[in-house]
Amino acid sequence: MSGFDHKKYRPFPTINLPDRQWPNQVLDKAPTWCSVDLRDGNQALIDPMTVAQKKRLFQLLVKLGFKEIEVGFPAASQPDFDFVRALIEENMIPDDVTVQVLTQAREALIDRTIEALKGAKKAIVHVYNSTSTVQREQVFCLERNQIIDIAVNGVRMVKERVEKHTDTEWRLEYSPESFTGTELDFAVEICDAVVEEWGPNPEQKIILNLPATVEMSTPNVFADQIEWFCRNIKHRECLEISMHTHNDRGCAVAAAELGVMAGADRVEGTLMGNGERTGNMDVITMAMNLYSQGVDPELDLADVTEIIQVYEACTNLEVHPRHPYIGELVYTAFSGSHQDAIKKCLSKYDASKPWEVAYLPIDPKDLGRSYEAVIRINSQSGKGGVAYILEAELGLKLPRWLQIEFAGKVQRYTEEQARELKQQEIIDLFQQHYLNTEQQFELVTYKLERSDNDFLNATIRCGDQIIELSGDGNGAIHALTEALSAYIEQPVQIAEYSEHALSAGSDAKAVTYVQVKLGDAVNTGVAISEDTVAANLNAVLAAASALIQEKDLIAA
Structure with missing residues (x-):
């Protein structure tokens, strides 16, 4: 018999708040951030960080712009105590950064x-x-009342001791642990008692931290809890309402965002959401959510490579490739339709206007990522992705007909290899098929006389043979096809044609793409040259050579 029985659980009760205001609020500024990586995050690691690792991570957090950092539980372990002392004695704490430490409301722990x-x-x-x-x-x-006494007595002991150390600017933070499982009236009652004991002061606000120690409801219910609390707590002007959400239901970021909308001022969380069970609120995700809406997150996350390197070195955890915003694959498109949309949007993007690119909520370059990783090629990819890589790497703007043709070759190759192709493999494949082919015909010299009807004299090498071709037509390409038609005594026609410059300036090279038709057979030729006419002629010869050779039409 299955033990999977939903009837053993009950729904979380809703909050009676019919006039709730938070749904109409908009996030237009960053909350106060507090990193708890070095305490909450550290205690969740299989192997807690060494002092050296903690120092390295602390320095990263400072560099990212955190002004409040919880650095440990110094009364709980000697390594935490030693780390806090090292930060202070080695003068590692900038003047604008406040360190935070956790303690239970017990005298011996408070003294330590x-x-x-x-x-x-x-x-x-x-x-x-x-x-x-x-x-x-x-x-x-x-x-x-006994639980309240524990909290009030703990705060009283802290107050008595900090008054003896006037060289430090002290603040109090109080957390009714497991706030989400606490009756709201009791949460307010105990927090009111703590505030009265410490003494309310609008110039030095008390931090009341409301932790979703276990995430127990949908984020909207949590937001109702925060709004209800903010409405009913006394001395609101003397308080900084903080949140510490966990990710048991996978909604820690959403809960924190709605909590800020509901009146909270401050958010505690960790990089990449490292924390107990399913983790803490991921500061990077929430900060980047704000950034994507045009709000300054007040954290500098521009170099995600460094962030990931330090995080992984200090925690021995790997960042998931699908992690929001910073995972290795989050800006990567394999789907052909996605690749095509991204390519088209990037080609039209105007940096003076708001970012608007299909499938990319933010510009990867803002996080130190290049566009190289945006489009990657496997058997599910299409012409847009392949074309994007060739344009980005070689400057080749393939016409649509050639995109379709080459994408087919790439797909067949990826299916044969049964894996993703590297960008260089795409480039090599294109060069193999179109640029480094063994041509039957090779242009040696040419002379083009311009008149009402252009006349072309061309010297062609065909193996050991030198062939002189002559023809006239409407332009160099037409003249060459007429000359080839006369030589092999079969009509050579141009089915598709496109050309463009590879760069600007007088020394720019030109690239020509042509599709030549000989009877029912067609073939594509591509040529690059500083001479536009030579590019045109070589592209035609590249396409026609294979067809002529295949039909064995070379004169002896």
């Missing part, structure tokens, strides 16, 4: 915490205790 912070210029002491219904009733077996 204050000892660890001695000499810091600015510090946040983060006190917490569990307040949820299930924790009170099943873990601690305590009443509401």
Whole structure:
């Protein structure tokens, strides 16, 4: 019998908030960010970071622009204590950065915490205790008033001790742990008691952190909880409402965004969402969500390569290739229709206007990525992706008919190889089929006389033979096809033609693409030359040579 039984669970209750305001709000500025990578993120690692790794990650967080960084739980372990001391004693904390440390509301732990912070210029002491219904009733077996006493007594002890260290600018943060599982009226009651004990001050606001220690509801219900709390808490002008969302339901970023809309001022999270169970709120994703809407995230995420390198080196975790915004494959299109749309949009993009490119919510270059990785080729790819690579790498703007033809060759090759092709392989394949072919005919010299009807004299090498061709027509290409037709005594026709310059300037090269028809057979030729006429003639010869050779029409 299956143990998969949904009836053992019950839906999370909704919040009675009929006049909720958050759905009409718009995110137009970044919240205050607090990184908890070095504490919450670290405790979730199989192998916690060494002091050296923590220092490296701290320096990265500072470089990215975090002004508040939770650096550990110094009362809980000697490595955390040593790390906090190293930051202070080695003067690693910039003047505009505040370090934050976590402690439970217990005297011995608070004493050790204050000892660890001695000499810091600015510090946040983060006190917490569990307040949820299930924790009170099943873990601690305590009443509401007893839980409140734990919080108030802890805050009182912190207040008494920090008053003895006036060289440090102190702030208090209090978290009713498992806020999402706590009755809202009780969450407000205990937070009000903490604020009164510390003393409300609009110039030095208390941080009330409301953690979704376990994500228990849809993000809209969490937003209702935050708005209800903000409406009912006392001394709101003296408070900074913070959130610490987890990702148990996969909605930590969404919950944090809606929570800010509901009135929260501050967000705690980690790089790439590293944290307990399914992880913490991913600061990079939320920050880039803001960025994609034209809002300054107030974090510098322009070099994702460095961010990933430091993160992976310090945590021993790998960044998923589909991770939002920074994963290796998030700006990559394999689908032919996607590639074609991206190629067309990029060719029309005007940097003076807002970004608007199909399938790319932001410009990859903003994160230090190049367009090289945007389009990659496998058996599912189409003509647009192949054409994009040739244009980006060689400057070749293939006409549509040649895009279709060459894409077919690429698809057959990828199916044979049963793998993705590298960009250089695409280039090599094109050169093999069109530019480095063994031509039966090779142009040695030519003379074109311009008149009402252009006249062409061309010297052609065919193996060991030298052939003199003459013909007239409307332009060099027409004259050459007429000359070839006379030579092989069969009509040679141009089915498709296109040309363009490869670059600007007097020394620019020209590229010509032609499709030649001989009877029912057709073939394509491509030629590049600094001489436009030579490019035209060589392209025709490249296309016609294979057809003439195939039909064995070379005169002895």
